Amino acid sequence: MSKTNPGRFFEDYTVGQVIRHAVPRTVAEGERALYHALYPARHALYSSDDFAADCGLEGSPLDDLIAFHIVFGKTVPDISLNAVANLGYADGRWLRPVYAGDTLRSESEVIGLKQNSNGKSGVVWVRTRGINQVGETVLEYVRWVMVRKRDVDAAAPDTVIPDLPKAVAATDLVVPESLNFSEYDTELAGEPHLWGDYQIGEKIDHVDGVTIEEAEHMLATRLWQNTAKVHFDATNRDDGKRLIYGGHVISMARALSFNGLANAQMIVALNGGAHANPCFAGDTVRAWSEVLDKAETAAPGVGALRLRLVATKGDSSDFPLKAEDGKYLPQVLLDLDYWALMPM
Amino acid sequence: MSKTNPGRFFEDYTVGQVIRHAVPRTVAEGERALYHALYPARHALYSSDDFAADCGLEGSPLDDLIAFHIVFGKTVPDISLNAVANLGYADGRWLRPVYAGDTLRSESEVIGLKQNSNGKSGVVWVRTRGINQVGETVLEYVRWVMVRKRDVDAAAPDTVIPDLPKAVAATDLVVPESLNFSEYDTELAGEPHLWGDYQIGEKIDHVDGVTIEEAEHMLATRLWQNTAKVHFDATNRDDGKRLIYGGHVISMARALSFNGLANAQMIVALNGGAHANPCFAGDTVRAWSEVLDKAETAAPGVGALRLRLVATKGDSSDFPLKAEDGKYLPQVLLDLDYWALMPM
Amino acid sequence: MSKTNPGRFFEDYTVGQVIRHAVPRTVAEGERALYHALYPARHALYSSDDFAADCGLEGSPLDDLIAFHIVFGKTVPDISLNAVANLGYADGRWLRPVYAGDTLRSESEVIGLKQNSNGKSGVVWVRTRGINQVGETVLEYVRWVMVRKRDVDAAAPDTVIPDLPKAVAATDLVVPESLNFSEYDTELAGEPHLWGDYQIGEKIDHVDGVTIEEAEHMLATRLWQNTAKVHFDATNRDDGKRLIYGGHVISMARALSFNGLANAQMIVALNGGAHANPCFAGDTVRAWSEVLDKAETAAPGVGALRLRLVATKGDSSDFPLKAEDGKYLPQVLLDLDYWALMPM
Structure with missing residues (x-):
């Protein structure tokens, strides 16, 4: 009997099941x-x-x-080891900042199941929580993945499809306690543009590009203790390529968005996201953003912007997204929808 | 007169000589x-x-x-700069854990010498100790290397071959003070298999593989302040390859062994080891383990497993090791023999 | 109206202008x-x-x-985004050590301007200061760059060329408070050669070489928050190469100089420097040094050496520097002039 982890298959999940994920992690100045x-x-x-x-x-x-990456990484051995596809994210909220010295672990509750009509796989929805050393939830989000069945003859579960918001409502955003942007220093922050300067529908090309190396995405993905073999093993695919962890593209695009959104300081919600096309070493990642919505908050000087963040592997200056048929263009890597806090 | 370090040659060593190695190192959250x-x-x-x-x-x-890597790295300029081959390890023990903030230095005592029959080189045995900021030994091990002579006409020293144990006796293992596995949480640790579930002779294929990049092994080797030029200088060999530090393969294989040995938490002894074949960037490293022995300890809930850890650069599922002639198969990179502590 | 940073052009600078650079940075054990x-x-x-x-x-x-890299990196968006060339450094002094936990920001004063005769660009001299969280200057240096004009018809400013020392005078070197080399341990430091052992005019080949990878120089350059696109974007040049940040070569050469200058512990002044030729991934960097001057200091056991540090991408054993026409040889990457403190 093998002692290695075969991962869970579709029939191993039941609605209401709570999975306590392994390997808690203390984060510190090194991760920073x-x-x-x-x-x-x-x-x-x-x-x-x-x-x-x-x-x-x-x-x-x-x-x-x-x-996000640390909490997500811990779920991989339990949720996505036998996943065929990562289908989506929704209803994600950051509930409190993480500081050096905090220890994080993850827990997921199965909130939805739907077997595919082919009987070979199904969709699993989980709500994942990141929990710190004193038991506080620091982050939560819903993710759904398509998972293979171990036994195609296993009975299909009752279909349960969770009711998920298209976006986190502005009134549900959690502003960190004591956050105060009334003395905000735009000169030190790097840009003068504040909440009032952004218009709904406005698009910003972030201009800069970064060509990705194998060593970099593997260092990142390991640091988050995400062990999905497709990211590390060049013998895993016929073309010898290693698929880059989608979160590496998220972080790269978010960092590139500084140039034009330097004051979009804190991410407080993940409304949705699609890894539109795979990213490989050698791709040069660029990014553009679109302002989707705006909201005020009760915290002093703190506004919120709902932003679309698109990562591309080609030119980003003409804001590429979807073709006429509604499918993502081949150069689009990521289409992410999030709320950020910005000084007003 | 050159001020650069020419390294020591065989005739520079005498039995009983103690070498205090340079460049103490404070380790912290960054190294972690x-x-x-x-x-x-x-x-x-x-x-x-x-x-x-x-x-x-x-x-x-x-x-x-x-x-281990930090203590080893400090010995390189004094022990292996002119080494032709790293021949073996024995009698290694970890005596106390190292925490962020500790400062380590290394000291080696020459415990054996044997000139080769060709008169051009000889074998040097050293016992190396890693010492912390309050003078405690945190780690010790014996290593032997073949070193060139500067002057082939130099007189041969008396042959002294140290008496080394084939493996550290279970009764000599040092369990860290206050270690207690009686409340051990297997769910958070990632696997249910405990000491009682492993049988002597059992083999485990660790399944996963990691393809190695030049940048990664150089970052690692520099971090341990191991400056052996073969690891860094692509002009050093005719084929333009950089030889990967053997310790990089040890750490990679040990980390891969999590999948099947997640509860083999602490390494407490190094019984022996061979770097069977060189490893180069582009190799995909896999690992398998064999349970060689088991022992109980006096600490609550703490057992010990003696394990063989084999790293390969090809398939590991059929447990490759040696050919019929007793020589290592070409795909075998490492054959390591160590004791680990595991909850009972 | 674009919200991204277009950088400053030659006509945006005036003598006496002080630019407070963005993005302060707390450094800790991770950076170390x-x-x-x-x-x-x-x-x-x-x-x-x-x-x-x-x-x-x-x-x-x-x-x-x-x-140095952190202070320099912060100036890039304001000083060198539209720079055609980094022309030189002078009058650099380290005024106090930086410890883990310190927060650094940068400020530059424009101290010179000279429009080029072609009317398309000009030279800007700035004195940059690195300032810590309590307002102390930790480092200052002068740099001059050639910057493009936005509008070639913009009026030329009055020419102001600052008077800069060829080298920082030994009497102007700042030795960190309480530094004391009277109990200095050469064995732990790694070499026996002290201040008295070095002669003016002496040259030292540092022997070792390191072949540079794309992932490494990009990790370094990002860590210093230097976002100049030429270092990251392989589509930026026709040949698909990424230009390596000159500071990466400085740090590599300085580290290699340990072998022969292990006791040149602290850098206290930057007298000048030229990035003689571009460095690209795949180059194997070597280094040699020349003792340019010596001085005593008032601190116990502390002497100073003025050193030329030359980085090459080929053999360094014959001390390559300039051709007969006075131009740097093609294999020379860096020619740096600095003062270091060494035990006497």
Whole structure:
């Protein structure tokens, strides 16, 4: 009997099941430095303790996407080892910042199941929570994946499709306690454009591009303890390519978006997202954003922008997204929908 | 007169000589994060302060192999700069965990010498100790290398061959003070298999593979301040290849062994090891293990497994090791023999 | 109206203008570990808290070049985004060590302007200061760059050429408070050669070479938050090459200089420097040094050496520098002139 992890198959999931994922992780200054080495991250709140203190925080938190990647990575052995496809995200919220010294673990609840008509696989919806060392939820989101069945003759479960919001409502956004942008220093932050300067429908080409190397995406993906073999093993595909973890593209695009959105400091919600096409080493990633919505918050000087973040592997200056048939253009890597906090 | 280090030659060693190696090193959270970026390391004791505290430790130690690599790296300029071959390891023991903030230095005592019959080189045995900032030995091991003579006419020393154990006796293993596995959480650790579930002779294929990049092994080897030029200088060999530090393969294989040995938490002894074949960038490293022995310890809930860890650059599912002539198969990179602690 | 940063053009600078650069940065153990992974850095003062304490410091500072790269990186969006060439450095001094936990920001004062005779560009001189969280200057240097004009018809400014020293005078060197080399341990430092052993005019070939990978220089350059696109975007040049940040070559050469200058512990002044030829991935970097001057200091046991540090991408054993026509040889990457502190 093999002692290695075969992963879970579609028939191993039941609605209401809670999976406590393995390998809790203490994060510290090392993860922070590596994040800045892996991505051209420059948002001041995540770069300087002093800048963060001037915004009312106890210090500079770890990048919101570090929390996301770590929480996500822990779910891979239980949720997506036998996944055929990562289908979507919804209803994601960051509930409190993560600081150096915090320990994170993940837990997922199965909230939906639907067997495919071919009887060979099905869709599993999970709500995943990232939990810190004192039991507080720091982050939660829904993800759904298509998972193979171990036994095609296994009975189909009752279909349960969760009711998910198209976007997190502005009133449901959680602004970190004590966050205060009333003394915000735009000069140190790097750009003068504030919440009032952005219009719904406005598009911003972030101009810069980064050509990705194998060593970089593997360092990142391992750091988040995501062990999906497609990211590491060049013998896994006939073409010898390693598929880059979709989260690497998210972080790269978010960091590139500094140029034009330097004041979109904190990510507070993940409304949805699609990894439109695979990314491979050698691709040069660029990004553009579109302002989808705007909202005020109760915190002093803090507004919220709902943004579409698109990563491409070619030119981004003409805002490529979908073809006339509604399918993503081949150069589009990522289409992400999130809320960020910005000084008003 | 050149001021650069020419390294020591065979005739520069005498039995009983103690060499205090240069460049002490303070290790911290940065080394810990980099270790997790470089290797798919997931053993929970080295990942989470909380998990480690639940096992009786003051916090999550740095990976045992970080200590080994740092202590080893410091010996290179004095021991192996003019080495023709790294012949073996024996009698290695980890005596206390290394925590962020500790400062390590290395010291080696020459314990054996034997000139080769060709008169051009000889074998040098050293016992190396890693010593922390308060003078405690954290790690010790014996290594022997074949070293060139500067002057072939130099007189041969008296032959002294140290008496080395084939394996560290179970009764000589040092369990870290206060380690306690009686409340061990297998769910958070990632696998249910405990000490009682492993049988002597059992083999485990660890399934996963990682394709190695030049940037990665160089980052690792530099981090351990191992400056042997063969690892860094592509002009050093006619084929333009850089030889990967053997310790990089050890760490990669150990991390891969999580899948099947997730509860083999702490390395406490190095019984022996051979770098069977060279490893180069582009190789996809896999690993398999064999249970060689089992022992109980006096610590609560703590058992010990003696394990063979084999790294290969091809398929590992048929447990490749040696050919009929007793020589290592060409795809075998590493054959390591160590003791690990596992909950009972 | 684009919200992305177009950079400043020649006519945007005026003498006396002070630019407060964006994105302050808190540095910690992560940056320290990454520095040691990226470069073969072995100077003991920057490796061990204990060694540094024995030299009178409160702990091991971050490498002097980390401070330089971070301070420099912040100036790029304001100073060199539209630069045609980085022309030189002068009058650089390190004024106090940077420790883990410090937060750095940069400020530049325009101290000189000279429009080129072609009317299309001009030279801008800036004095840049790195400032810590309590407002102390940790580092300052002068740099001059050739910057394009936005509008060739813009009026030329009055020419102001600053008076810069050929080298920082020995009497202007700042020795860190409480630095004391009277109990200096040469064995732990790695070499016996002290200040008195070096002669003016002496040249040292540092022997070792490191072949550079794309992933490494991009990790480094991002870590210093230097976002100049030429370093990251392979589609930026017709030949598909990414130009390596000149500071990566400085750090690599300085680290290689350990072998022969292990006791040249602290960099205290940057007298000048030229990036003689571009460096690309695949180049194998070597280094040689020349002793240009010597001076005593008032601190116990502390002497100063003025050194030329030359990086090459070929053989360094014959000390390549310039051709008969006075131009740098094609294999020379860097010609740097600095002062370092060394035990007497």
